[in-house]
Amino acid sequence: MTKVAINGAKGKMGLALIDSINLNKNVNFGGGFDKGDSLDMALDDFDVLIDFTRPEATLSALSSCLSSSKAMVIGTTGFSDNELETINQASNKIPIVFAPNMSIGVNLTLKILETSAKVIGPDSSIEIIESHHRFKVDSPSGTAIKMGEVVANALGRDLSKCAIYGREGIEEPRDLNTIGFSSIRGGDVVGEHTVIFFMEGERVEITHKASSRMIYANGAVRAAHWLHNKPNGLYSMQDVLDL
Template sequence: MIKIAVTGASGRMGQTIIEAINQNECVELGVAFDKGDDLNDALDKFDVLIDFTRPAATLKYLEICERSGKKMVIGTTGFNDDELQVLTEASQQIPIVFAPNMSVGVNLSLKLLELASRVIGNESDIEIVEAHHRHKVDAPSGTALKMGEVVANALGRDLSKCAVYGREGIEKPRDRETIGFSTIRGGDVVGEHTVSFFMEGERVEITHKASSRMTFANGAVRASRWLQGKSAGMYSMQDVLELS
């Protein structure tokens, strides 16, 4: 039986992950952690740690897992480039599944976006709109950025150079080479993402809407099971779902 540790256990996502673990016959909850608890005190109680907290906390847990040889599933978003480099370096020592969104549907959408981009991307104005609850602190969402990255890579573009995060003050026609992002925050929206390909006379839209955090939690548990027997490396949900 795979034993899982969960961080941020009192939060909305942490509680949902614990529920998903309890509903899965192939795993069990080894230990649940919250802010202030010391992971070092329970290293013998889990095989893999699931973390959906904040970058600073994730890096703290990462250091302990790397030192003790524990696997990790990371759904935290909002990392800067230096923090991402720390994750990459740690993955040389332990197996990590790192994804901005663990949803099966979102990861299928990423595959569809890659195909759509190759077929119609160069003839389209591409816009990404995402909506989340009022408590989400990073914007655009990690999922929206990942969608933009998939589109840009398929088109041979550099997202850091072609992304537009706001059009206020831009007094010129839209550049087709750009990829636009729009962010909505309000209420209790779990997560909605739409990528639109605007062409002359028609429009293609790929949309994913999450109505429950359980979709992310189930994906994280699935990733935890998939990691068993894997060697050190950085893996994605595309790997877990055999979509890569």
């Protein structure tokens, strides 16, 4: 039985994770931590830590997990390039599942996007539109960026060089090699992502809509159980789901 602890246990996502653990027969709840709590005092109480907080809190928890060789599932988004490298380096010493979205449906969508981009992407204008609740602080969402990376990689492009984040004013006609992003924030939207491939005379829209945080929680708990006793390394939800 895998003992799973939660960082950020008092937040909306943290509470959903605890509910998911209690409903999962393969795991036990190994403790919850929030601002001001000392993770180092309870490192013997869990096998895997799940973290959906903020980059600074996640990196602090990562340091504690490194010191005690504990596995970690990271669903936090908004990391800088240097912070991403810190996570990558840490995976040489502990097993980590790191994914911007733990939803099974989203990860299946990523696989569909890869196939779609290879078939129709070179001849289309590609736009990614994402919507979230008004409290989400980073944009585009980590999931939208991951979708862009999947599409760009399938087309042999570098997303950092072809991404367009919003438009304003008078521009040249759209470059087919770019990938556009639009972010919407408002209300209590859990998360909606649409990738549109615009072609001459037709378009293909691939959409994933989330109506409950439990889809992310259930995926993260599944990842935590899968990760227990895995070799050191950096894993994705594609690995967890064998996609």
